[in-house]
Amino acid sequence: MGAIGMIIMPISIAIMFLKQPPGPVSKLIKAGAIDPETARRTKGLDIPRPFILEPALKRRIVQRTSDGRYWVDLRRNRQYRRRLAIVGGVVVFAIGMAGWMLWPHLGPLQGGGAR
Numbered sequence: 348m349g350a351i352g353m354i355i356m357p358i359s360i361a362i363m364f365l366k367q368p369p370g371p372v373s374k375l376i377k378a379g380a381i382d383p384e385t386a387r388r389t390k391g392l393d394i395p396r397p398f399i400l401e402p403a404l405k406r407r408i409v410q411r412t413s414d415g416r417y418w419v420d421l422r423r424n425r426q427y428r429r430r431l432a433i434v435g436g437v438v439v440f441a442i443g444m445a446g447w448m449l450w451p452h453l454g455p456l457q458g459g460g461a462r
Contacts, residue, residue, distance in 0.1 A: 356443060361436035371399050372409060375419045386416035 371394045380387040389397045400417060403409035408424045409417055446453075 357436040357440040360439045361432040363432075363435075372403050372419055372424065375409065375417060376421070376424075380416075380418040381421055382418055383410070383412055386410075386412045386418035388416050 371389075371392075374392045374394060375381075375387065378387050378392050379385050380392075389395075389400070394400070397417075400409050403419075404411060406423070406427060407420065408427055409419055411417055
């Protein structure tokens, strides 16, 4: 049964990473700001300060227009979420494999232990 968990856990982690988390990028997407024509200002979207978008701007997931409006590049956002899901799944799988391989060395002592 443990081997099934080693496969299911990385897949579930990957699925969690694929889902868009709540936050400023999600608010822009829900507001329909997905291209320069539909770009929106942060004040009307319950994003208190524009600097919250800086990490997404650096990754070029969110773009800023010359007049200070923001929009989400859905293609880049999807690519980023997929990359994050793959890396997260691989890391969790590697940790699971390492734990499985090392378990005989980390498990309880055999032969009675201390008396």
